[in-house]
Amino acid sequence: MTLGGKLKFWLKKIQVPTEPGLSTAQLMLTNDDLRPVEPERRQWGWLNFVAFWIADSLNVSWLCVWIGYTVAAIFVYILGRIATIYRIPFAVANRASFGIWGSFWPIINRAAMAVIWYGVQVRKLTPRMRSILTFPKRKSYLGGECVTLMIAAIWPSYNNLPNTIPSSSGVTTKQFVSFLLFWLLSLPALWFPIYKVRHVFTVKAYFSPACAIAFFGWAIARAHGLGPIIDQPNKAHGSDLAWAFVKSIMNCIANFAALVINNPDFTRYAREPKDALWPQLITIPVGFAVTSFIGIIVSSSSSVIFGEAVWNPLTLLGMFLKDASSAERFGIFVIGAGFALAQLGTNIAANSVSAGTNLTALLPRFCTIRRGGYLCAAIGLAMCPVSTFLSARWTNPKRLQWTLVESSSKFTLYLSAYSVFLSAIAGVMVSDYYLVRKGFLDIQALYSAERDGLYYGTFGVSWHGYAAYISGILVNIVGFAGAIGVNVPVGAKYIYNINYFSGFIVSGGVYWALARMVPIPGTSDTWNEIPYEPHHMSDSDEKKVGDV
Structure with missing residues (x-):
């Protein structure tokens, strides 16, 4: 068999089963993981969603927390409602806003960041990364560090494991072993379909909060009560305090x-x-407010107990290992296991499922959510030895160092920049669904590449969507330049301080205005949500799709 023949043979082997009679374009738009969910797989009840978000909130992160996460919850719901009615993933839903082929860029954007974050979140923190955990930052119980803590609680000599990896790599043998163990233990969870993986979040919702509360009580006891912790003075006043309050709210939303x-x-x-x-x-x-409060108190207790601020709760828990009794070591092992489970659930919720779904949308002939999740994990493994991550040092362009989590300030800067792009996508989708189409989507047309299709646009791209998307990014560009040290007007900085709102409102407003000036097909004059209910949708159905 020739090389070309072998390649064709293996490509056919890894192809995902599809319906017969589909065109090449249809094969690029659908498979079983992208179709609307039929009733048999609709197994998430209200308690599963409660457990899901309790589980996700346990990630070590008070008034701004309540406000920030309340606003975040509203955004979560208004995007999620599209799927509760039409049973389609983000990768399919955004075809209505950006065009059948234009939807690929938002998908690539989200998939790439999910893959990168999978690698970041399972990797153990290096000493230079220890200031990452200021409230209310991104999910930061990195799995490798949890494993290190658990092993060291049983075998203290693990902390003295000889390093055989060059220091220039930025990772030690101990860190790599911990990373690899967590990575391997995470793989079985990626096998289960989404409608079954809900059980992981249910277990995590009970076990991880119990461990966090135990750590909370232990830290208070070692600090001799809440009094010495709470009595520490506030260092921000006046307008500095006000803008710190606003930025904290925006960090919650960016999170x-x-x-x-x-x-x-x-x-x-x-x-x-x-x-x-x-x-x-x-x-x-509620979940994020309570767990953020626990994280703040636990972290603040370090100043009372050890005389220094330790913002990483896992680092603080590791400090408890010094001169610990056997019972205390067992307690540290259990708490570390709870945090490891929390990180596993967070990685599934925020990264592997997202990466799997979006990679499936990009390569539906060869990829499923399960395959995409494992591909995400493989790339995360490849990222591990890299010394530092994802945010270049602009001050030294000759040496492009990846320093995503080197410090809390760089981490916050990255979160803000990332949310600028995602807020513009969300603004376009919300405006399209709620204001322009008034809840109407034609499911068949979302899987059709016909040039006269409702969502095809111009050459497969919706210029309405991209004009609005770019507008939502541009409104924050000057402020972002100021955030990285460029001298810009103070007004631009203030706009950037509320970057998620500004990007969301501008992109959504521009999309609505453009749709009013140059109407798009497939809209409704009145609210017209039509819940998807058929048992199965056939992509080979030649039904003619018309305007409403």
Whole structure:
């Protein structure tokens, strides 16, 4: 067999089973993981959504937390509702806003960041990364560090494991072993389909909070009560305090920017639309407020106990290992296991499912959500030895160092920049669904590449969507330049301080205005949600799709 013949043979081997009679274009738009969810797989009830968000909130992160996560919950719901009605993932839903082929860029954007974050979140922190955990930052119980803590609690000599990896790599043998163990233990969870993986979040929702509360009580006891912790003075006053308050709210929302976008990947499995309403609107702000409070108190206790601020709770827990009794070591092992489970659930919710779904949308002939999740994990493994991550040092262009989590300030800067792009995508999608189309989507047309299709646009791209998307990014560009040290007007900095709102409102407003000036097909004059209910959707159906 020739090389070309062998390649063709293996490509055919790894192809995903599809319906017969589909055109090449249809094969690029659909497979079983992208179709609307049929009733048999709608197994997420209201309690599963409560457990999902309790599980996701346990990630070590008070008034601004309540406000920030309440606003985030609203964004989560309004994007997720699309999927509770039409049972489609983000990768399919955004075809209505950006065009059948134009939807690929938002998909690539989200998939790339999910893959990168999978690698970041399972990797153990290096000493230079220890300041990452200021509240209320991104999910930061990195799995490798949890494993290190658990092993060291049983075998203290693990901390003295000889390093055989060059220091220039930025990772030690101990760190790599911990990373690899967590990575391997995470793989079985990627096998299960989304409608079954809900059980992982249910277990995590009970076990991880119990461990966090135990750590909370232990830290307070070692600090001799809450009094010495709470009595520490506030260092910000006046306008500095006000803007710190605003920035903290925006950090909460930025923390959720990715989850807002990929929430349809989960809500499509809801039994009923109401199962994804109040459980999300209530559990997100309450869960994150409580766990942020625990994280703040635990971290602040370090100043009282050890005389220094330790913002990484896992680092603080590791400090408890010194001169610990056997019972205390067992307690540290259990708490570390709870945090490891929390990180596993967070990685599934925020990264592997999102990456799997979006990679499936990009390569539906060869990829499924399961395959995409494992591909995400493989790339995350490849990222591990890299010394530092994802945010270039602009001050030294000759040496491009990746320093995503080197410090809390760089981390916050990255979160803000990332949320600028995602807020513009969310703004376009919300405006399209709620204001322009008034809840109407034609499911068949979302899987059609016909040039006269409702969502095909111009050469497969919706210029309305991209003009609005770029506008939502541009409004924050000057402020972002100021955030990295460029001298810009103070007004631009203030706009950037509320970058998620500004990007969302501008992109959504521009999309609505353009649709009013140059109408798009497939809209409705009145609110017209039509819940998807057929048992199975055939892509070979030649039904003619017309305007409403």
